Amino acid sequence: MCAMASLSDNLNSPSPTSQIQILNINWFQKQPHGNDEVSLTMNITADLQSLFTWNTKQVFVFVAAEYETPKNSLNQVSLWDAIIPTKEHANFWIQTANKYRFVDQGSNLRGKEFNLTLHWHVMPKTGKMFADKIVMSGYRLPEEYR
Amino acid sequence: MALTRQALSLGMIVTSALMIWKALMCITGCESPVVVVLTGSMEPGFKRGDILFLHTSKDPIRTGEIVVFNVEGRDIPIVHRVIEVHERQDTRDVDILTKGDSNDQDDRFLYTYGQHWLSPQHIMGRAIGFLPYVGWVTIIMTEKPLIKYILLSALGLLVITSKD
Numbered sequence: 687m688c689a690m691a692s693l694s695d696n697l698n699s700p701s702p703t704s705q706i707q708i709l710n711i712n713w714f715q716k717q718p719h720g721n722d723e724v725s726l727t728m729n730i731t732a733d734l735q736s737l738f739t740w741n742t743k744q745v746f747v748f749v750a751a752e753y754e755t756p757k758n759s760l761n762q763v764s765l766w767d768a769i770i771p772t773k774e775h776a777n778f779w780i781q782t783a784n785k786y787r788f789v790d791q792g793s794n795l796r797g798k799e800f801n802l803t804l805h806w807h808v809m810p811k812t813g814k815m816f817a818d819k820i821v822m823s824g825y826r827l828p829e830e831y832r
Numbered sequence: 833m834a835l836t837r838q839a840l841s842l843g844m845i846v847t848s849a850l851m852i853w854k855a856l857m858c859i860t861g862c863e864s865p866v867v868v869v870l871t872g873s874m875e876p877g878f879k880r881g882d883i884l885f886l887h888t889s890k891d892p893i894r895t896g897e898i899v900v901f902n903v904e905g906r907d908i909p910i911v912h913r914v915i916e917v918h919e920r921q922d923t924r925d926v927d928i929l930t931k932g933d934s935n936d937q938d939d940r941f942l943y944t945y946g947q948h949w950l951s952p953q954h955i956m957g958r959a960i961g962f963l964p965y966v967g968w969v970t971i972i973m974t975e976k977p978l979i980k981y982i983l984l985s986a987l988g989l990l991v992i993t994s995k996d
Contacts, residue, residue, distance in 0.1 A: 744877055746913075746933065750895050757921065762895040764915035769876065769933065786938075791918050791927070805896045809877045814961040817896060 698739050704732035704804040704820050706749060712783060714795070714831050722795035724788045724827060730766070730804070731779045737808050737816075738773040745770040746807040751788060752821075753800035762803075763788050797829040840990045847987065865957065867900055868967035870908055873932030874898075881968040884911060886957030893917060893928055893952055898959040901930070904944050909956060912939055918949075926952055 712725040730749060737745055748767035755761060765784040770776050805819040869882040878884065886900055893899065895917050900909045915938060916929035927949035931938040940948060973980040 746877060748896060748915075758918045759921045760917065760919040762917040764895055767915075767933075771876070786915060807896055807898075810962070812963055815898075815959065819896075 698736075700734075700736040702732065702734045702737060702806060702818075702820065704730070704734075704822070706730050706802045706804065706822055708802075708825060709781065711828055711832065714828055716793055716831060717789070720793060722790040722793050724795060725783060726765075726788070727781065727783045728766070728802075729779070729781050732777075732804060734770060734776040734806055735773050737806060738776060741810045741813065742773075743809050743811045745776065746809060748805050748807075750803050750805065751800050751825075752803055753798055755790070755792060755794040755798075757792055757794070761790070765802075795827050796831070798827045800825050800827070836990065840987070843983075843987050843990075867909055867911065867957075867959075868970050869911060870971070871910075871932075873935050874911060874913075875934045877933055878911065878962065879964070881965055881971055883963045883967040884959040885961040885963075887960045888957045892919065893926060893955060893958075899928075899930065900956045900959065901950055901954045902956065903942055903954075906942075910939070910942065911959060928952070928955070 707729040708726055709729050710727045712727060714724045715722070717723050728749070732747065734745055734747065746767065746769055748764050750762050750764045752760070752762050764786055765788055766782055767785065768780075770778075801821050801823045802825055803819045803821050805817065808816040865886050867884050867886060869878045869880055869884060872880055884898075884900070893914055895914050897914050898911060899914055900911050902909050910930075912930040912932045914928055915931045916927075918927040920926070928951065929938055929940070929949060943950065
């Protein structure tokens with residue numbers, strides 16, 4: 687039954703869309719421990735309705751910042767997440783500050799270019815879980831602390 | 833009497849299925865082991881008693897993945913989501929931070945004292961699929977072993993006394 691449920695999920699070809707705007711950099715500091723930290727407010731819109739099938743229990747959605755530094759080839763920091771319980775909730779718009787702290791390993795964030803990725807994780811009533819993401823590039827942090 | 837025989841047959845089928853399943857897991861090299869969800873920190877996605885199918889692979893750990901890890905001193909594995917990844921340029925070392933979906937704070941308070949990150953070697957596998965409720969059998973058997981003995985004894989008695 688588990689396999690059959692997953693089989694029908696495989697036949698679904700979802701087409702989610704999303705846009706993220708950074709409305710404001712609230713503050714941007716080097717913390718006492720020496721690591722850069724930034725607080726920002728985002729406008730997140732997404733239409734994830736096409737992900738829902740009869741076998742979908744919920745969709746876990748999150749936004750992460752992705753960037754590179756001299757020390758790290760990849761940094762992924764989750765900024766916000768939500769649980770979408772039904773298809774009716776899956777076409778949404780939200781204005782929010784980052785839910786989780788955006789802290790670098792070090793002091794590399796001034797003027798840093800970064801991507802914002804919107805990920806979804808489809809959790810079934812039973813069977814295989816699916817995950818994918820949309821990558822949005824072209825974001826950049828201020829040159830100076832504020 | 834017919835009802836008892838049906839109950840017995842059902843019991844035998846369930847027990848045999850469980851045994852075959854466990855055997856298959858080990859024969860296939862335990863590549864996709866199974867873990868029972870024991871806490872509510874991933875609700876409403878995973879509830880206590882759900883079963884998770886795990887997969888171990890060499891693919892790098894990335895944010896959003898649901899991983900199973902052990903912390904020294906705790907004998908139950910924890911199933912939480914990765915919320916931060918920092919991968920080094922040269923050495924391919926990775927610092928990982930996890931959090932339960934329904935927890936407000938991240939898992940640093942769970943890690944060993946002084947440890948701020950997980951490494952790939954702490955991670956036993958990634959969750960790729962799940963079955964609800966089925967794990968309750970294991971939880972009851974483990975937390976109330978008396979029930980296990982009663983059930984097995986009852987099954988044994990019914991086998992001996994059945995008129996087949």
